[in-house]
Amino acid sequence: xxxxxxYLAAALLACPALLMMCTKPAPFSDEDYDPxxxxxxxxxxxxxxxxxxxxxPGLSNYDQHIHDLGDNSVDQTFVTAPATINSGLGPIFNNxxxxxxxxxxxxxxxxxxTVTSSMLMRLSIPGTDAHGGPLAVPGFGLQLQDLAVFxxxxxxxxxxxxxxxxxxxPDGTVTTLRxxxxxxxxxxxTLPVNLMVSPRMAPPFFGLGLLVMIPESTLLSYADExxxxxxxxxxxPNYVYDASKDKMMLGRFGMKANTATxxxxxxxxxxxxxxxxxxxFPKESSFEQPQTDNLGDDPELPDSLLNAVEFYLLxxxxxxxxxxxxxxxxxxxxxxxxxxxxxxxxxxxxTGVDVRYPYLSNQRIHAYTDLLLHDMGDGLADGRPDxxxxxxxxxxxxxxxxxxxxxxxxTPFYLHDGRxxxxxxxxxxxxxxxxxxxxxxxxxxxxxxxQMIAFxxxx
Amino acid sequence: xxxxxxxxxxxxITLLSxxxxxxxxxxxxxxAALEDSVTINFVNKTAIPGYEDLLAKAxxxxxxxxxxxxxxxxxxxxxxxxxxxxxxxxxxxxxGYLFGPVEDDNYDPNMDTWPVDYVQMDSLLxxxxxxxxxxxxxxxxxxxxxxxxxxxxxxGTDGKRAAAxxxxxxKKYITSLTIxxxxxxxxxxxxxxxxxxxxxxxxxxxxKGAQPFPTKQSLFTAMAAALADxxxxxxxxxxxxxxxxxxxxxxxxxxxxxxxxxxxxxxxxAYNVYMGTFLGSxxxxxxxxxxxxxxxLDNTIQQQFQAAISSFDAITMPYEKAIIDNAQRIVVAKTxxxxxxxxxTIEGDLENFILTNIKD
Numbered sequence: 001x002x003x004x005x006x007y008l009a010a011a012l013l014a015c016p017a018l019l020m021m022c023t024k025p026a027p028f029s030d031e032d033y034d035p036x037x038x039x040x041x042x043x044x045x046x047x048x049x050x051x052x053x054x055x056x057p058g059l060s061n062y063d064q065h066i067h068d069l070g071d072n073s074v075d076q077t078f079v080t081a082p083a084t085i086n087s088g089l090g091p092i093f094n095n096x097x098x099x100x101x102x103x104x105x106x107x108x109x110x111x112x113x114t115v116t117s118s119m120l121m122r123l124s125i126p127g128t129d130a131h132g133g134p135l136a137v138p139g140f141g142l143q144l145q146d147l148a149v150f151x152x153x154x155x156x157x158x159x160x161x162x163x164x165x166x167x168x169x170p171d172g173t174v175t176t177l178r179x180x181x182x183x184x185x186x187x188x189x190t191l192p193v194n195l196m197v198s199p200r201m202a203p204p205f206f207g208l209g210l211l212v213m214i215p216e217s218t219l220l221s222y223a224d225e226x227x228x229x230x231x232x233x234x235x236x237p238n239y240v241y242d243a244s245k246d247k248m249m250l251g252r253f254g255m256k257a258n259t260a261t262x263x264x265x266x267x268x269x270x271x272x273x274x275x276x277x278x279x280x281f282p283k284e285s286s287f288e289q290p291q292t293d294n295l296g297d298d299p300e301l302p303d304s305l306l307n308a309v310e311f312y313l314l315x316x317x318x319x320x321x322x323x324x325x326x327x328x329x330x331x332x333x334x335x336x337x338x339x340x341x342x343x344x345x346x347x348x349x350x351t352g353v354d355v356r357y358p359y360l361s362n363q364r365i366h367a368y369t370d371l372l373l374h375d376m377g378d379g380l381a382d383g384r385p386d387x388x389x390x391x392x393x394x395x396x397x398x399x400x401x402x403x404x405x406x407x408x409x410x411t412p413f414y415l416h417d418g419r420x421x422x423x424x425x426x427x428x429x430x431x432x433x434x435x436x437x438x439x440x441x442x443x444x445x446x447x448x449x450x451q452m453i454a455f456x457x458x459x
Numbered sequence: 460x461x462x463x464x465x466x467x468x469x470x471x472i473t474l475l476s477x478x479x480x481x482x483x484x485x486x487x488x489x490x491a492a493l494e495d496s497v498t499i500n501f502v503n504k505t506a507i508p509g510y511e512d513l514l515a516k517a518x519x520x521x522x523x524x525x526x527x528x529x530x531x532x533x534x535x536x537x538x539x540x541x542x543x544x545x546x547x548x549x550x551x552x553x554x555g556y557l558f559g560p561v562e563d564d565n566y567d568p569n570m571d572t573w574p575v576d577y578v579q580m581d582s583l584l585x586x587x588x589x590x591x592x593x594x595x596x597x598x599x600x601x602x603x604x605x606x607x608x609x610x611x612x613x614x615g616t617d618g619k620r621a622a623a624x625x626x627x628x629x630k631k632y633i634t635s636l637t638i639x640x641x642x643x644x645x646x647x648x649x650x651x652x653x654x655x656x657x658x659x660x661x662x663x664x665x666x667k668g669a670q671p672f673p674t675k676q677s678l679f680t681a682m683a684a685a686l687a688d689x690x691x692x693x694x695x696x697x698x699x700x701x702x703x704x705x706x707x708x709x710x711x712x713x714x715x716x717x718x719x720x721x722x723x724x725x726x727x728x729a730y731n732v733y734m735g736t737f738l739g740s741x742x743x744x745x746x747x748x749x750x751x752x753x754x755x756l757d758n759t760i761q762q763q764f765q766a767a768i769s770s771f772d773a774i775t776m777p778y779e780k781a782i783i784d785n786a787q788r789i790v791v792a793k794t795x796x797x798x799x800x801x802x803x804t805i806e807g808d809l810e811n812f813i814l815t816n817i818k819d
Contacts, residue, residue: 047677048684049558072700077568079576079602084708086574089600096600100568115601116565147599150579151586154599406670410563 033364038400038459039210039318040351040363049407051319052105052206056359059315070312073305074098074105074205078274080149081295088300090275091152091284091291092145094120098309101202101273105316106401106408108202110180110418112158113146118202119418120144120273121158121182124384125194131241131248133258133387134196139189143272144197145285152291156187162419167428169442177428179379180419188290196384196391199417200255204401204408208253208262209314209360211367211398213351216250222346222370233343233433235372238395240387243267244280252371255397255416256389263310270301278306314357318365318400321458332455335448340437344396346370368399368459377431380415392432403457423456424449493748494666494675494817500735500742501556501682502651502659508738509553510648516546517644521637524609527622528630536622540613544717546640547606551721552737554692555728558685559658560650568601569643573711575611576602583632590631592638605640607712609633614714666819676817682745683813686729687805690767693722694798698778702791707779718778723771726798730764749809752816756808763804767797 037043044054055067077097078089094117095101101108101118108118121144124134136142140155148154162178169175182197225236238251242260244267251257259265267280275285277298286292323329336342345368353361373393383391394416402423405412413421420426430438441449520542527535550570553561561567580603588594595604602608612629614620649655665672672678697718701709712718731737735744750757773790774781781787 046684048681049562049671050684050688068695072696075696077572077574077600077602079574079600080578083574083576083578089576096572096602103565104562115568149576149582149599150588150603151582410560410671 035324035366036320036322037364038321038366039207040365042207042210042317042359042363042365043320044317045320047319047322047404047407049104051404052204052316052401052408054206054317054319056209056315056317058359063311063315066308066311067315069305069308070310073309074102074312078276081293081297081300088276088297090145090147090149090286091293092148092154092286092289093275094143094145094147094273096274098269098274102205103202104408105205107204107405107413107418108409109411110199110201110413111160120200121146122198122200122384122386124196125192126196128385133241134385137192137195139289140191141272141285141287141289143285144184145272145275148291153188154186155291156184156191159183159185169446171446173446175424175428177425178419178421180417196382198255198382198384198386201413201416201418203253203255203397205313206316207318207365207367207398207400208316209357210318210351210363210365211252211369211371212262212314213354213357213360213363214349214365214367214371215352218349218352219250219371223372231343232436233340233374235344235370235374235433236388237371238373238386238388251387251395254386255394256386257371257373257395258386258389262313263306266309266313267306270306276301279303280306314360319404321366322403323458326454326458328451328454329458330455331448332451332453332458335444335452336455339440339444339452341441342368343437344370344372344374344434345399346396366400366459369396371395374434375432376429376434379431380429382416399456399459401459403459423453427452490748490751490816491819493743493751494679494819496743497735497745497748498663498665498675498678500740500744501732502662504735504740504742505732505737505744506556506559506662507648507651507659508740509549509556510644510651512738513546513549513553514641514644514648516542516549517637517641520546521634521641524634524637527625528634531622531625531630533622536613536620536625540715543606543610543613543715544720547712547717547721548724550606551724552728552731554689554725555730555732555737556682556685557689558681559662560656561647564646564650566643566647566650568605570605570640571607572601572605573607574602574709575607576600577611579603580608580611584626584628590628590635592635592642595632595635595639604636607714609636609640610712610714610717614716616714618714618716674817675819676813679745679748679813679817680810682732683805683809686733686809687802689725689729690798690802690805693725694795694802698722698791698795698798701779702782702788702795705783707783710779710782713777713779716777716779719771719774719781722778723768726764726768726771726801730768733760733764745809748816749812753812756812760801760804760809763797763801767794767801770794770797 042056046054076086078086080089081087089096100115109116110119111117112119123137123140123142123144125137127135129135134142145155146157161181164176164178167175167177182199223235223237225234227234238257239248240251240258240260242249242264244261244263249260251260253259253265267278270276270278271281272285277284278301279299282299284292347366347368349365351360351363373389373395375392376394381392385391414426415429420429427441523538523542527539612633651658661671665678666675697711710718712721734746735742746757770793776784776787781791
């Protein structure tokens with residue numbers, strides 16, 4: 001009897017264990033995931049002009065409140081100090097509010113010096129600063145401020161001219177690309193002869209929280225600095241100095257992965273683009289220049305607002321893909337991989353876990369980037385190194401949402417300087433490590449090229 | 460910017476519950492024809508007439524301010540204030556369909572940037588700048604242009620400015636600012652008409668595969684999203700931010716005491732878009748589309764619009780005072796709550812209705 005009791009007890013103990021084993025979930029296969037969910041659970045279904053400005057669903061009331069504060073802050077137009085509200089614009093600046101450049105939380109237009117302008121010029125001279133970053137230009141700093149409040153002098157204005165160049169496909173189809181050149185008009189003081197200039201378009205705001213959450217080890221697994229696998233694609237991480245953390249970190253943001261954190265990115269934009277100082281960058285962009293205001297009102301931006309803006313950028317959802325079951329789009333997706341685009345525009349990654357952000361954690365996302373640096377050839381090169389990035393290298397930009405630029409932007413522009421007016425032009429500018437993929441794209445039939453564009457427009 | 464978005468499951472459940480409602484049996488071909496007339500009416504009876512009216516109001520405003528500049532009487536100052544409010548009324552109502560060139564080409568901030576940059580305005584007025592229209596167009600910031608600098612000069616900070624207080628420089632400045640407004644409104648009107656940028660052709664081509672509205676569904680979704688956006692902007696930003704902060708300094712249009720009127724006109728504008736009744740016009744609109752398939756939803760939307768609009772009338776104090784008055788805060792909160800409800804219905808039920816019923 002005694003033995004039987006033990007059997008019974010053992011059987012009872014075993015049952016729940018068996019049950020648990022039976023219900024242990026197997027990993028999903030690819031087909032079990034909905035391909036529309038580019039941001040995993042942080043995806044929203046909105047294909048209107050406001051598609052980039054949605055909060056991640058399911059935030060707590062408190063988080064939602066902070067998100068709303070940040071949302072409101074990025075809308076605010078700054079005015080000249082001293083002022084009761086939104087004080088501290090300039091004295092020199094590129095634009096007056098975050099959304100003036102980041103139109104609809106997206107990109108904007110590749111112009112400078114107007115209210116609709118979304119482009120700025122990074123500057124430096126040869127050499128590196130104490131942290132290995134670009135060396136500031138005496139009298140100008142690291143960015144050209146091309147506007148000034150009334151009575152002050154802007155650093156210079158920028159003249160953009162485009163040269164049209166014809167591209168002919170192997171099948172005889174002809175298309176036109178435009179190459180920009182930049183010149184500076186009316187500099188307030190002499191610019192150095194060895195000046196290096198990098199034009200940058202404002203990038204979209206959304207999905208940044210997910211990009212932060214991709215484990216560094218995942219990104220490094222795609223790096224192949226010496227091209228050990230011989231596929232012609234190297235891919236290397238940028239390591240940059242982060243002012244908010246006061247240390248060297250993996251760069252994830254900026255056209256050259258030249259910024260590591262959302263907080264530093266936002267604070268730098270406030271300071272450099274609008275002339276708004278914060279605890280991260282408490283000195284005016286015009287510090288030690290004749291335009292500076294000497295008001296002693298720095299930092300101008302309250303910490304609470306800067307933190308809210310950081311959280312706003314962290315908690316903007318990714319718009320869902322459209323028409324993913326369309327035959328042409330599915331064919332285009334295959335071609336995208338076959339041609340080799342997906343070697344750098346990595347379609348799928350898994351985010352890590354951060355208990356503060358369950359909605360960003362452990363998500364299967366489709367950002368189409370490796371966040372690594374690649375030599376993109378002389379045609380796109382800016383010739384201005386930025387930490388480890390050379391003058392020929394650019395970070396692979398995320399492609400999610402790229403199909404909605406026509407909606408969010410009115411007229412869409414692509415690439416770091418907005419030179420490409422269509423996705424096709426953007427592809428044709430690829431060179432350097434991407435030359436092989438570009439050539440393969442050009443060798444596709446017109447119908448297949450159309451399928452690949454249709455795929456990109458579904459993102 | 461938008462906060463509430465239809466989720467898969469929530470959306471699907473709502474769809475199921477809605478589709479059981481009264482379908483009055485409109486045939487598919489009739490419904491497709493209805494979609495077309497709604498599109499045509501939106502362009503020809505709402506969007507273009509709205510911007511035409513705005514241009515007419517801007518022209519009047521410029522004429523009146525020009526008269527004030529040459530003859531600075533109290534009567535002319537009053538006329539200028541009235542013309543400012545008239546133009547604001549149309550503008551705020553036009554914000555019921557804030558998509559297309561007004562948004563893509565930044566016509567909105569060109570006219571309606573807030574706050575006013577007092578420091579720069581003082582330097583400008585104290586300078587030797589000629590203040591001609593070309594000088595105004597050359598200013599680096601929009602906070603020196605548009606409605607609000609004019610409002611500040613016409614009313615003053617206490618709202619009681621006398622004609623005799625207006626300086627010659629201020630009068631010259633606002634005269635040029637009204638020319639600037641007129642130019643912006645001309646560009647905005649031209650951006651829609653066939654002789655200009657012809658954005659109306661893009662709207663009328665909805666459903667033919669071309670951007671920005673490859674499907675009719677995408678056009679109607681954009682229209683509904685614009686309605687929801689303005690409800691959100693008024694109820695969850697323009698009213699709520701100063702309400703939460705109890706800070707009169709962040710209220711828009713404080714000099715003229717016109718804030719509540721502005722807010723209400725935004726929602727009236729959205730209701731007019733829904734009903735097709737903008738500026739007294741009438742024609743098939745979103746309301747007809749919804750009513751054809753789901754009368755109860757149409758009733759709900761109309762009731763919620765009317766409730767929201769009429770609730771503004773209970774805000775009897777100027778908004779910057781209402782937000783610091785205990786009794787008025789209750790009615791302000793009620794209006795904001797009405798707007799949140801209305802926005803929820805538009806983003807949920809109306810957008811789901813469009814996704815379910817407009818398949819072309």
